[in-house]
Amino acid sequence: MTSTLANLHSWRTKRIVCPNALCGSLTRARVDEVGGVKCWKCGVYTPPRSKPNYSNDGFLRTRMGGAINVNARAQIRQSRGEVQEVPRTAVTDSFAYQLRSNELIAERAAILEHEGGLSRTESEHEAAKELGFLSDNPNTFMNRIIEEDPTLLRKESLFAATITQLTKPTILSEWHVGLSSDGATIFWYVDHRGRFRNGKKIWYDANGWNRLRDDLRAPHFLYKGNPVPIYGEWQLTSRERRPFALFESEKTAIVASVHLSQYVCLAVGGHELKSESKARILAGRTGIVLFDREPRTVQSAEAAVQTLRRIGAIATVENLEHFYPGIPENWDVADIIYHQYQEWKQPR
Numbered sequence: 001m002t003s004t005l006a007n008l009h010s011w012r013t014k015r016i017v018c019p020n021a022l023c024g025s026l027t028r029a030r031v032d033e034v035g036g037v038k039c040w041k042c043g044v045y046t047p048p049r050s051k052p053n054y055s056n057d058g059f060l061r062t063r064m065g066g067a068i069n070v071n072a073r074a075q076i077r078q079s080r081g082e083v084q085e086v087p088r089t090a091v092t093d094s095f096a097y098q099l100r101s102n103e104l105i106a107e108r109a110a111i112l113e114h115e116g117g118l119s120r121t122e123s124e125h126e127a128a129k130e131l132g133f134l135s136d137n138p139n140t141f142m143n144r145i146i147e148e149d150p151t152l153l154r155k156e157s158l159f160a161a162t163i164t165q166l167t168k169p170t171i172l173s174e175w176h177v178g179l180s181s182d183g184a185t186i187f188w189y190v191d192h193r194g195r196f197r198n199g200k201k202i203w204y205d206a207n208g209w210n211r212l213r214d215d216l217r218a219p220h221f222l223y224k225g226n227p228v229p230i231y232g233e234w235q236l237t238s239r240e241r242r243p244f245a246l247f248e249s250e251k252t253a254i255v256a257s258v259h260l261s262q263y264v265c266l267a268v269g270g271h272e273l274k275s276e277s278k279a280r281i282l283a284g285r286t287g288i289v290l291f292d293r294e295p296r297t298v299q300s301a302e303a304a305v306q307t308l309r310r311i312g313a314i315a316t317v318e319n320l321e322h323f324y325p326g327i328p329e330n331w332d333v334a335d336i337i338y339h340q341y342q343e344w345k346q347p348r
Helices: 088-094 096-116 120-131 158-166 250-259 276-282 295-310 333-345
Strands: 011-017 026-032 037-039 059-061 067-069 177-179 185-190 196-202 244-247 264-267 286-289 314-317
Touching: 088 096, 088 177, 088 185, 088 196, 096 120, 158 250, 158 333, 244 250, 250 264, 250 333, 276 295, 286 295, 295 314
Parallel strands: 244 264, 244 286, 286 314
Antiparallel strands: 011 026, 026 037, 059 067, 177 185, 185 196
16 A cells, blocks of 8 residues: 555645745645645745744745745746746845845854854844934834844845835735846835735935936836736735735835725726726726825826726725825825924924
């Protein structure tokens, strides 16, 4: 009589994130009655109650609990009809700044642990504070309930420094935001299956907040011909029951995800949502459209609602002025939070 795993356990198939740190894919897997998981993609069986190992050098944690191997080679797809994805090396190269921050923190933590007699966790936390990687903004309420995991080098990017002050230390890792060698910020567009489909490159000015208005450095997508999903749609799992909030810019969705956590925050990456195929991921869901406060976006927001209704979503347009009377034109939710923080920083 054979004694294979298949015979020992009764299996059921479900869609989960592979607990194997070398894989970390959002894919179908076989789960046995005691909680063991066998991934269909990598073929590895993970015993029950086995925690993923993220200690390997060259791996970054993702929002969904998986890991990105920064040493992996680019996947070259030549077959016709294959899904168009971003070369893996392009993504991992943009995350190099996060690895550098890990190295700096690890080096300082080792010194504190040896000289100060602190535990590893305490020394890492103190090292992160000394190097300036942790937010000290008391308005960031999420800092009280998240496990602080300093994984970004704020000193390399004024935009990174600003947005983490407004949100939480790990925000750029969670939202797949990278940095390019020329100083631009790259917002990686990941679809609901966890595939990197495109990247949007944006330059920010010296205050780390406003986009540069420069024809030579205009925002643009990196891969012509690749699809552009809704930014943030990887959050739309079958278990996600919150209503969605649809914004224009990626930056606004990121900031709002912390301060409006009752919504699944998403962005169209522009001023309109006309493509039904792009919007189809929201079919059967309810939510709001909260575009910038300016005359031209009123019609764009109404058009987006009509697109959503055609694919079976229920959405309404929310006017920012109803929430914040008297706000200037061209402001959005992120601008309001940013200026509130600037006022808080002023000496009294």
